[in-house]
Amino acid sequence: xxxxxxxxxxxxxxxxxxxxxxxxxxxxxxxxxxxxxxxxxxxxxxxxxxxxxxxxxxxxxxxxxxxxxxxxxxxxxxxxxxxxxxxxxxxxxxxxxxxxxxxxxxxxxxxxxxxxxxxxxxxxxxxxxxxxxxxxxxxxxxxxxxxxxxxxxxxxxxxxxxxxxxxxxxxxxxxxxxxxxxxxxxxxxxxxxxxxxxxxxxxxxxxxxxxxxxxxxxxxxxxxxxxxxxxxxxxxxxxxxxxxxxxxxxxxxxxxxxxxxxxxxxxxxxxxxxxxxxxxxxxxxxxxxxxxxxxxxxxxxxxxxxxxxxxxxxxxxxxxxxxxxxxxxxxxxxxxxxxxxxxx
Amino acid sequence: xxxxxxxxxxxxxxxxxxxxxxxxxxxxxxxxxxxxxxxxxxxxxxxxxxxxxxxxxxxxxxxxxxxxxxxxxxxxxxxxxxxxxxxxxxxxxxxxxxxxxxxxxxxxxxxxxxxxxxxxxxxxxxxxxxxxxxxxxxxxxxxxxxxxxxxxxxxxxxxxxxxxxxxxxxxxxxxxxxxxxxxxxxxxxxxxxxxxxxxxxxxxxxxxxxxxxxxxxxxxxxxxxxxxxxxxxxxxxxxxxxxxxxxxxxxxxxxxxxxxxxxxxxxxxxxxxxxxxxxxxxxx
Numbered sequence: 001x002x003x004x005x006x007x008x009x010x011x012x013x014x015x016x017x018x019x020x021x022x023x024x025x026x027x028x029x030x031x032x033x034x035x036x037x038x039x040x041x042x043x044x045x046x047x048x049x050x051x052x053x054x055x056x057x058x059x060x061x062x063x064x065x066x067x068x069x070x071x072x073x074x075x076x077x078x079x080x081x082x083x084x085x086x087x088x089x090x091x092x093x094x095x096x097x098x099x100x101x102x103x104x105x106x107x108x109x110x111x112x113x114x115x116x117x118x119x120x121x122x123x124x125x126x127x128x129x130x131x132x133x134x135x136x137x138x139x140x141x142x143x144x145x146x147x148x149x150x151x152x153x154x155x156x157x158x159x160x161x162x163x164x165x166x167x168x169x170x171x172x173x174x175x176x177x178x179x180x181x182x183x184x185x186x187x188x189x190x191x192x193x194x195x196x197x198x199x200x201x202x203x204x205x206x207x208x209x210x211x212x213x214x215x216x217x218x219x220x221x222x223x224x225x226x227x228x229x230x231x232x233x234x235x236x237x238x239x240x241x242x243x244x245x246x247x248x249x250x251x252x253x254x255x256x257x258x259x260x261x262x263x264x265x266x267x268x269x270x271x272x273x274x275x276x277x278x279x280x281x282x283x284x285x286x287x288x289x290x291x292x293x294x295x296x297x298x299x300x301x302x303x304x305x306x307x308x309x310x311x312x313x314x315x316x317x318x319x320x321x322x323x324x325x326x327x328x329x330x331x332x333x334x335x336x337x338x339x340x341x342x343x344x
Numbered sequence: 345x346x347x348x349x350x351x352x353x354x355x356x357x358x359x360x361x362x363x364x365x366x367x368x369x370x371x372x373x374x375x376x377x378x379x380x381x382x383x384x385x386x387x388x389x390x391x392x393x394x395x396x397x398x399x400x401x402x403x404x405x406x407x408x409x410x411x412x413x414x415x416x417x418x419x420x421x422x423x424x425x426x427x428x429x430x431x432x433x434x435x436x437x438x439x440x441x442x443x444x445x446x447x448x449x450x451x452x453x454x455x456x457x458x459x460x461x462x463x464x465x466x467x468x469x470x471x472x473x474x475x476x477x478x479x480x481x482x483x484x485x486x487x488x489x490x491x492x493x494x495x496x497x498x499x500x501x502x503x504x505x506x507x508x509x510x511x512x513x514x515x516x517x518x519x520x521x522x523x524x525x526x527x528x529x530x531x532x533x534x535x536x537x538x539x540x541x542x543x544x545x546x547x548x549x550x551x552x553x554x555x556x557x558x559x560x561x562x563x564x565x566x567x568x569x570x571x572x573x574x575x576x577x578x579x580x581x582x583x584x585x586x587x588x589x590x591x592x593x594x595x596x597x598x599x600x601x602x603x604x605x606x607x608x609x610x611x612x613x614x615x616x617x618x619x620x621x622x623x624x625x626x627x628x
Binding site for chain 1: 390393394397511512514515516518519520521524527528529531532535536538540541543544545552553554577579581583585586587589590593
């Protein structure tokens with residue numbers, strides 16, 4: 001792997017240089033508690049926050065937008081017309097992505113590229129640029145037990161904090177090209193930097209409130225499908241608002257809707273993020289609902305995140321903490337998992 | 345240029361004959377309301393396109409030639425039933441329409457005029473507003489949603505409804521299908537919009553989580569907490585109880601919570617039952 005070092009005073013120049021590679025998005029502070037990936041123009045580079053907890057909206061939205069036109073149709077001619085936007089749009093340069101979110105994107109890839117290739121997702125993803133950044137956990141984080149606290153692939157560049165700057169790991173050909181073109185910004189990585197990286201990792205590992213490996217949660221959950229307390233108690237609190245799934249970096253469910261035009265012949269078919277917390281998610285033709293109660297919908301998310309992923313040898317949950325942080329009812333997902341597990 | 349994909353192979357393609365279709369007839373009516381829904385329908389940007397696609401038989405705000413006695417394919421009715429006259433008109437509209445669409449908060453939830461349903465008696469309310477006076481137009485009755493009296497085929501919510509949804513309703517009818525009901529809350533669109541959560545962060549009494557989506561979180565996008573004007577999420581997924589519990593934790597009183605939820609939800613059949621789970625006992 002190729003390593004270079006970016007000193008803190010060069011960050012601004014680095015962000016400005018990234019503008020040449022597409023539309024730059026990076027975390028900014030949007031309120032007292034919240035951060036969000038927003039479009040960064042040259043005038044806004046100073047607003048970029050390098051040290052943030054988690055973003056309100058997950059990175060997947062840049063490759064799998066909340067709402068997108070799948071195709072337009074003409075029912076009279078029995079023809080449909082592909083939406084070219086995904087192929088012609090500028091590449092997204094996503095700066096400041098945490099390791100857990102990079103794992104989240106790889107989980108998205110496993111379903112939208114490896115499993116059933118989705119041309120729109122793939123087009124955006126392939127031209128997109130991911131620049132990761134190291135972080136320290138807060139009390140909501142549990143990426144460590146999800147094996148998502150460190151990544152060695154899935155990014156073009158990854159910035160790891162050292163005392164006076166960042167050690168950049170180069171993770172792709174695109175990453176190499178960016179570094180080649182901006183070589184004047186970097187210095188060589190020293191022994192001190194390497195020691196700093198280790199010190200950062202040690203500090204980080206001590207900050208997590210849970211430890212070990214939660215891969216086995218799958219079995220615990222399946223065996224506790226009828227847990228006497230937790231499902232009823234916790235789902236009673238649930239507002240059914242869907243915040244947990246919308247902010248989740250790995251939720252992949254969508255609904256498909258037709259919007260005809262006023263000519264009565266043409267229209268668009270749109271895909272829109274769905275949530276298993278919504279009633280209609282489990283509703284099928286004929287009126288049967290696979291998850292007719294709030295409790296069954298609540299349980300579904302826990303099962304899906306912990307037990308339904310077989311593709312990338314980990315859970316669909318990456319431990320980012322969003323579903324708890326952004327829950328208006330204060331439902332603590334991490335704590336509930338600990339309770340079901342019967343201990344840390 | 346967009347790429348063309350033909351589903352049916354060229355050689356198997358059937359020529360679809362242009363049918364000479366009769367344009368659907370529509371009527372737009374109002375009971376007791378502010379006429380805002382009609383104003384919204386009249387001013388959507390595609391109104392000229394709509395006017396070409398349908399025959400507008402009646403539109404009370406736009407034409408004095410309107411009549412509830414004309415037969416129409418689709419009736420759009422705004423307003424609550426608040427007088428005997430409203431009720432007679434509504435029954436006549438229902439009789440003369442194949443499809444009836446309830447439009448807006450008054451028609452669908454009784455409107456703000458029925459927020460005190462179950463809190464204040466009709467006489468108390470009348471005296472508050474009119475004192476000892478009598479009203480001449482028609483005998484007033486307790487404001488109720490139209491569904492209490494007639495069958496409503498489709499519900500177009502909002503105070504007033506959103507342009508996007510008005511177009512959607514009319515275009516699905518023209519396409520020969522029907523508008524899908526949204527049964528998920530405003531929160532979905534609020535997160536899509538990248539808004540912060542006013543309930544979590546500002547402790548504001550936001551009703552977004554129990555309110556039908558479709559407005560793209562219009563108010564919250566201006567930092568104003570949702571007041572629920574699009575009505576409780578249909579199909580029994582408006583969790584008044586869970587939200588009331590959150591409000592209580594944030595320091596709101598039972599009275600305040602009930603009143604706020606009743607502004608646009610007073611006729612919801614589950615409201616009191618669910619609030620009783622939090623506050624105990626059935627309120628009058």
